[in-house]
Amino acid sequence: MSSETSHAPLGFWRSHVFSTDHKVIAKQYLSLALFWALMGGSTAYLIRWQIAYPDSEAPGWGYVAPDVFNALVTMHGTIMVFFVAMPILLAAFGNFLIPLMIGAKDMAFPRLNMLSFWIFFVASVVLVTSIFVPGGPAAAGWTGYPPLSAKMEYTGVGWGMNLWLLALALEFASFLLGGVNFLTTAMNMRAPGLTWFRLPVVVWMQLTAAVIFLLSVGPLIAGAVMLLMDRIVGTTFFLPEGGGEPLLWQHLFWFFGHPEVYVLLLPGFGIILEVISVFSRKPVFAYRPIIYATIVAGFLSFVVWAHHQYVSGLDPRLAMPFSITTIIISVPFAFVIFSIIATLWRASITFSSPMLFSLGSLGVFIFGGLTGIFNGSPPVDIYIHDTYFVVAHFHYTLFSAVFFGSFAGIYFWFPKMFGRMMNETLGKIHFWLTFIFFNSVFIPMHLVGLRGMMRRIANPMQYEFLKPLEPLNQFITLSAILLLLSQFFFVINFFMSLVRGKAAERNPWQANTLEWTTDSPPPHENFSTTPTVYRGPYEYSSPDAEEDWLPQDRPLSAPRAAARQEESS
Amino acid sequence: MNAETATMSGAAVPPGKTGTWWFLASEIPVFGGLIASYIVVRLGSAGWGESSAHLNFTLALINTFLLLTSSMTVVMAHAASEESNYRSVANFLGLTILLGLGFLGVKAVEYTTEIAHGFTPASGIFWSFYFGMTGLHGLHVLAGIIVNVVLWIGALKGSLAQNSHRVELAGLYWHFVDIVWIFLFPLLYLA
Numbered sequence: 001m002s003s004e005t006s007h008a009p010l011g012f013w014r015s016h017v018f019s020t021d022h023k024v025i026a027k028q029y030l031s032l033a034l035f036w037a038l039m040g041g042s043t044a045y046l047i048r049w050q051i052a053y054p055d056s057e058a059p060g061w062g063y064v065a066p067d068v069f070n071a072l073v074t075m076h077g078t079i080m081v082f083f084v085a086m087p088i089l090l091a092a093f094g095n096f097l098i099p100l101m102i103g104a105k106d107m108a109f110p111r112l113n114m115l116s117f118w119i120f121f122v123a124s125v126v127l128v129t130s131i132f133v134p135g136g137p138a139a140a141g142w143t144g145y146p147p148l149s150a151k152m153e154y155t156g157v158g159w160g161m162n163l164w165l166l167a168l169a170l171e172f173a174s175f176l177l178g179g180v181n182f183l184t185t186a187m188n189m190r191a192p193g194l195t196w197f198r199l200p201v202v203v204w205m206q207l208t209a210a211v212i213f214l215l216s217v218g219p220l221i222a223g224a225v226m227l228l229m230d231r232i233v234g235t236t237f238f239l240p241e242g243g244g245e246p247l248l249w250q251h252l253f254w255f256f257g258h259p260e261v262y263v264l265l266l267p268g269f270g271i272i273l274e275v276i277s278v279f280s281r282k283p284v285f286a287y288r289p290i291i292y293a294t295i296v297a298g299f300l301s302f303v304v305w306a307h308h309q310y311v312s313g314l315d316p317r318l319a320m321p322f323s324i325t326t327i328i329i330s331v332p333f334a335f336v337i338f339s340i341i342a343t344l345w346r347a348s349i350t351f352s353s354p355m356l357f358s359l360g361s362l363g364v365f366i367f368g369g370l371t372g373i374f375n376g377s378p379p380v381d382i383y384i385h386d387t388y389f390v391v392a393h394f395h396y397t398l399f400s401a402v403f404f405g406s407f408a409g410i411y412f413w414f415p416k417m418f419g420r421m422m423n424e425t426l427g428k429i430h431f432w433l434t435f436i437f438f439n440s441v442f443i444p445m446h447l448v449g450l451r452g453m454m455r456r457i458a459n460p461m462q463y464e465f466l467k468p469l470e471p472l473n474q475f476i477t478l479s480a481i482l483l484l485l486s487q488f489f490f491v492i493n494f495f496m497s498l499v500r501g502k503a504a505e506r507n508p509w510q511a512n513t514l515e516w517t518t519d520s521p522p523p524h525e526n527f528s529t530t531p532t533v534y535r536g537p538y539e540y541s542s543p544d545a546e547e548d549w550l551p552q553d554r555p556l557s558a559p560r561a562a563a564r565q566e567e568s569s
Numbered sequence: 570m571n572a573e574t575a576t577m578s579g580a581a582v583p584p585g586k587t588g589t590w591w592f593l594a595s596e597i598p599v600f601g602g603l604i605a606s607y608i609v610v611r612l613g614s615a616g617w618g619e620s621s622a623h624l625n626f627t628l629a630l631i632n633t634f635l636l637l638t639s640s641m642t643v644v645m646a647h648a649a650s651e652e653s654n655y656r657s658v659a660n661f662l663g664l665t666i667l668l669g670l671g672f673l674g675v676k677a678v679e680y681t682t683e684i685a686h687g688f689t690p691a692s693g694i695f696w697s698f699y700f701g702m703t704g705l706h707g708l709h710v711l712a713g714i715i716v717n718v719v720l721w722i723g724a725l726k727g728s729l730a731q732n733s734h735r736v737e738l739a740g741l742y743w744h745f746v747d748i749v750w751i752f753l754f755p756l757l758y759l760a
Contacts, residue, residue: 109588229697237698242691242697243614245613
């Protein structure tokens, strides 16, 4: 493609709506996902209101009927995992960062990239539609366990469930094409000099996440087809009366569902590693071992899934091996955590908004990781299974990556995405309120769980033994409302900065990776000339450079570089 | 690892090929999941062979030959595209499409007969798997036919010359669909 044709001005529709530019597509994913985050947050509000003040009028909504409650918990999980976490962490950041960080003009398949987004858009429309069909939206939990999900008479949900399955199938197709695109882009289009071990950690983690997703989602796609056939054409894959096996769905679901956790965690970790290195002015500690740990975690993520099924009727002899792999997978993650801490050790830290969110993410994740050890051990899990302890645990791990991680990423790359700086004061207020209220929601939730309160019950006051928990549940709900309200500081900051934020220079954080060497925001096709890469991404406080940073594409003066080469070899 | 010095990366393999292989890698677990489910449920079910005996083995054997032959013609289309002989590419792609359509036609006859004899997807777990697995595979065959038709039109119009590598990529997908059938045939008809 000659430069004349590629730089011809495109109309509004081609440049803003049906764009093939990876940066525009990233922003489209981000916008749609932030809209979904608002929806997901609203469902959380209604769920919490009903638990704390059962059968009273929720302000701004009204009475939450039990069947509506079931639909709300189902939609909350579905939205947050598939329509917020995946599109922000993978699609938005992956799309924005991979081509810029590897010095490429765009994705390997720009039109396929656009198609991915529009399939995701259709999936979103289908999910919204499912709320309004007769019978209401899916109400069998976000994990869609049969037989509850396999027959209409169990939940009263008809087409809502079918559309839910269709929305998920479309979502998987979208991310499958996206993953193929990410991997091909990174394998084939890296700038000269950008070897595998000069890639930023976040790119490695995005790629590992893409591989995990591609190789784990297939069985669930098959499972979704089977469940849809059970509902529509009368097959009996998951129905015992026809020779089927409900437990089979749990295996198909969690074979994908658990790797999915790492699909979300890894890009989140990647983001906070980038941010922490920049604001510590130090190289990431143990760069290569982190990558090896990531790959090991990727492999292990395929053999832990049945720890979700200890009490499902799974053969107890199987619980032992899955328990062992589950505990083992904490080793590579502990390694990454220790590397982050070592990166922070004796660093000159700047507590900017992205850095605060990264540190918050780290702290919250450590807490969530530790409670995971309880869940992974069958004797303990049998006691806490399906209680709010588990709910608290996975919110600690996922909120860490999905919200703290994404906020860190947004505050950090906002200048590059939109060419303007975000407001630091509002950012810090946003962080502290989010951090405080997050913990005041989810620390008490562990206690509620240990006292035996089950997930997905609409009215805990119906149970004698849960009645004493009422004040604690009300405290959690009030904290959750405050946590939601705290997000308005982000919304205000986001839109105000978009319009009147301070214009961002090319490299406002004095970072090394390639995206900071081009304009903010980068032009169509990103770089005026393809950069050449001379070194790894984390050369902060290097003795070779005058400043305390050394961009990947800056050649060193010959004698100095030669002397350095001598030293290192 | 000093071997990986500063050079332009991965230039040897064109992006389309890398992408196609990753796509196929993601397709394997789809059928892998189905086949694993089949095996697990099969081991736990009695009376499976009895249901399986109602299938038409002869027709399935004919279908196996149709698909295997089509894998040969798609390779010949690829070979012709390497020599830029688009007349020949069109012929071999046309043959591949016909063989694919033949496969679907035979499958349709099988389905019709089975349903006419009262064996529907709702007739029990064997029939769930039979219709589910062959149905999903049939959709893949259909997708492959559509891809081949697009290329075939390109070969006839002469527009394929700029994108001749796509014949190879379509061939990779077609082989994949063929290989899936090689698994399904013994699992459903012979086991």
